Amino acid sequence: xxxxxxxxxxxxxxxxSLASVVFPHTYKEILxxxxxxxxxxxxxxxxxxxxxxxxxxxxxxxAYRGNEPAGYLSIQPxxxxxxxxxxxxxxxxxxxxxxxxxxxxxxxxxxxxLHPTPCQMRLNVxxxxxxxxxxxxxxxxxxxxxxxxxxxxxxxNDYIMGLDI
Numbered sequence: 220x221x222x223x224x225x226x227x228x229x230x231x232x233x234x235x236s237l238a239s240v241v242f243p244h245t246y247k248e249i250l251x252x253x254x255x256x257x258x259x260x261x262x263x264x265x266x267x268x269x270x271x272x273x274x275x276x277x278x279x280x281x282a283y284r285g286n287e288p289a290g291y292l293s294i295q296p297x298x299x300x301x302x303x304x305x306x307x308x309x310x311x312x313x314x315x316x317x318x319x320x321x322x323x324x325x326x327x328x329x330x331x332x333l334h335p336t337p338c339q340m341r342l343n344v345x346x347x348x349x350x351x352x353x354x355x356x357x358x359x360x361x362x363x364x365x366x367x368x369x370x371x372x373x374x375x376n377d378y379i380m381g382l383d384i
Contacts, residue, residue, distance in 0.1 A: 226279035
């Protein structure tokens, strides 16, 4: 059984530890090792995570099985009636156990608590990420796509998915 709880800046080391496994695993066949390294520092440095949590409005959740961290997600308000599912990752050893669905449902629950009237949840997903089918299965649909520069000459080549909630 999994438990999902809100994360705080004190959990940054746990998030970084999870990301150091799941992020490279997810993108090893899509991104170069250099881009992976750049993105890990860009998104998961202590400074970046602190800024996300304390200044940029990201709300992180951690999933545990017992005392073992298994996955995480973050949501962020984006405009008056839109939230962005910034991150949702499950360790490879816990994939296939419905934890991704639980995290996705937690994101929706949290958004509904923050914004009880109808709104939209969006996310960016790499066009070649196998998780695309998961998001479609969860009811999301493509609303846009783009190549977004992230620095150092790198781009995120994403679909933007949306779900009305």
